[in-house]
Amino acid sequence: MNATLDQLCAIVGAGHVLTAPDDQRAYVVDWMKKYHGRALAVVRPGSTAEVAAVLRCCNEAGVAVIPQGGNTGMAGGATPDDSGRQVILSLTRMNKIRDLDPVGNTITVDAGCILAAVQMAANDAGRFFPLSLGAEGSCTIGGNLATNAGGVAVLRYGNARELALGLEVVLADGRIWDGLQALRKDNTGYDLRDLFIGSEGTLGVITAAVLKLHAAPVAQATAMMALPDRDAALALFTRLRGRVGDRLTAFEFMTRNCVDLVLKQVAGASLPFAAVPPAIVLAELSDTDAGTDLPALLEDLLAAAIEAGEATDAVIAQSGEQAKALWRIREGISEAQVRAGKTIKHDIALPIGQLAAFMDECERVVEAACPGLNFLVFGHLGDGNLHYNLQRAPHMDDEAFYALTGSLNALVHDLVHRYRGSISAEHGVGQLRRDELPRYKSGVALQMMLDLKRLFDPGNILNPGKLLQS
Missing domain, CATH: 3.30.70.2190 (Alpha-Beta Plaits)
Known part of the structure; x- marks a missing residue:
């Protein structure tokens, strides 16, 4: 491992290879404080060429790489395991706005750009970038694309996938795919861009993107x-x-x-x-x-x-x-839940016309199995996304409540599946839903996903243990 660390220091500079526990502290714990890991190093490249060299080095050494942006994910998708042998690849130094075209309504940015900075750059040019999240002051464009982030404006403008035109991606072996095209039409084969959006860093590392801009609402x-x-x-x-x-x-x-x-x-x-x-x-x-x-x-x-x-x-x-x-009422729900105590959370999507029927049936099913829980249901109803959260009953202690997590997840998600919905709408799968995925994805779908993973990352170095069972 010392030889690998020496190579990484030579690539990005010793000051950008963090090995001390105190220096790594903010990188090895997820946003929700649910997952805690240890890392061999936190590596902070400053360019796409450096990302490529880092991945080439780690691939040859068989060292796993955990891509990380603002570390604001909700499913543990950017947290290392506890082996202390994985490298966290933090892209936050790569934060340049490369180009803004007000005629073509596009902006080209590094993956480490903070979402709020992209919004501001668009606004300064008299344009509008509509992706809007609670964590927009700290989340990054690369993370937004890797998880296909949603937010409050999906109803009109779509998820992150609908807001991206082109990508630059570094593959596991260090090859760079330059797909930074600002094209609305390109009918020349498979849409490689969409393979990487929502793949949670398991197929390649997004290093830049061409994003769509819109006329600013007045x-x-x-x-x-x-x-x-x-x-x-x-x-x-x-x-x-x-x-x-x-x-x-x-x-x-x-x-x-x-x-x-x-x-x-x-x-x-x-x-x-x-x-x-x-x-x-x-x-x-x-x-x-x-x-x-x-x-x-x-x-x-x-x-x-x-x-x-x-x-x-x-x-x-x-x-x-x-x-x-x-808006303070809507935006205060997450804050209120944190103050009131932990909840068992579900980020689900359902056919819009079935939402009321689902809520009625799910409440009956959960109440029958575990009386007295507090149902905290809210979300982006216009696009079918509900945050279906359960708070412990007053007579329960936290330990007894958390012991019910598996059974309550199964009750809610089985019903979601029966309504032909999804168990992850906008937060991703990460570690949180990884082991549940085989229960709800068809065998054919899972096999295609595994085939793609083996094709793009035969050494399984890219974010192992996330999204797919290793």
């Missing part, structure tokens, strides 16, 4: 609606989407339990209704035409929804500050 309207029940959310979504089309940028759903928890745990959070309703939706419209009166349009639609019984009350933000206050 008109916005934000509203919060109180609903009589969960079924009403789908009726309201159908009404809004049918009338305003893709001007509906966000449609966020929250159950009463989520809102109660936020009001209890998050300072400054307040609800614009006299009482907490059974369900709440937060909707946002946006348009590139400053002359569009979105608040008036939204007011008419919500008045019709209330008359039809799809909502019982509604509030339209009259200023940017009021809009932020409404």
Whole structure:
């Protein structure tokens, strides 16, 4: 191993090969503090050529490489094992914006660029990069693409995959694939780009990307609606989407339990209704035409929804500050859960029309098996993504609750599978869902994935133990 470390130091410089435990501390623990590992070294290359040399070195030595961006993942996909023999490849030094084309509406960036920096560069050029996440101040574009990140604007703009035109990728043996093409059309064979997006660093290391930009929205309207029940959310979504089309940028759903928890745990959070309703939706419209009166349009639609019984009350933000206050309720759910204690989390996707039926049935199934749990259900209802989280019953201690993790996961995910949904919508598989995947992926699908892994990474050095069982 000393010879490998010497080679790595020669490639990136000794100051960018971190071997001391104190220097590695932030790299070997995941964002959720669920997975803890040890590393032979944290290697911080400054260029694609250095990434290629590092991978060539590690491949020849048989040393596993764990690609890492901002280390904000939710599934343990960027954490090493506890052997102390794996190398963490941190791309955070590779943070340059290589090019911005306002005519072609593209921006070309290093994989280590912070998402917020890409948003700002687009904004400075009078353009808009729509990927928006809670961790946007620290997550990186490479990680966003490796996990096919979602966020609150998927409804209009799509996941990270829909926002990428081209990639630069270093393969396990150090070869560089230059696919940095800013093309909307390229019908010359297999779409190699999409193989790497969502592959969680198991097929290659993304080092740069050409991303799509959009016209900046200049008109916005934000509203919060109180609903009589969960079924009403789908009726309201159908009404809004049918009338305003893709001007509906966000449609966020929250159950009463989520809102109660936020009001209890998050300072400054307040609800614009006299009482907490059974369900709440937060909707946002946006348009590139400053002359569009979105608040008036939204007011008419919500008045019709209330008359039809799809909502019982509604509030339209009259200023940017009021809009932020409404979003504070939605964005405070994760913070409230952390303060209230650990939950068993599920990041699931379902056919949109089946969401209410799934929630009703899943609650019955889980309640019958484990009475008294608190159901914290929220998410991006407009694209079918629910965060279906379970909080322990008051009479349980943490140890007894965590002992139920496997059985509760099976209850929820078996039902998701029966509804032809997915057990990972936007957080990835990583270590968290790896061992569950064979239960829900077909044998044919798994075999194709394994075949691709063996083709691209025959030595299994790229992020072993993540996504696929080794």
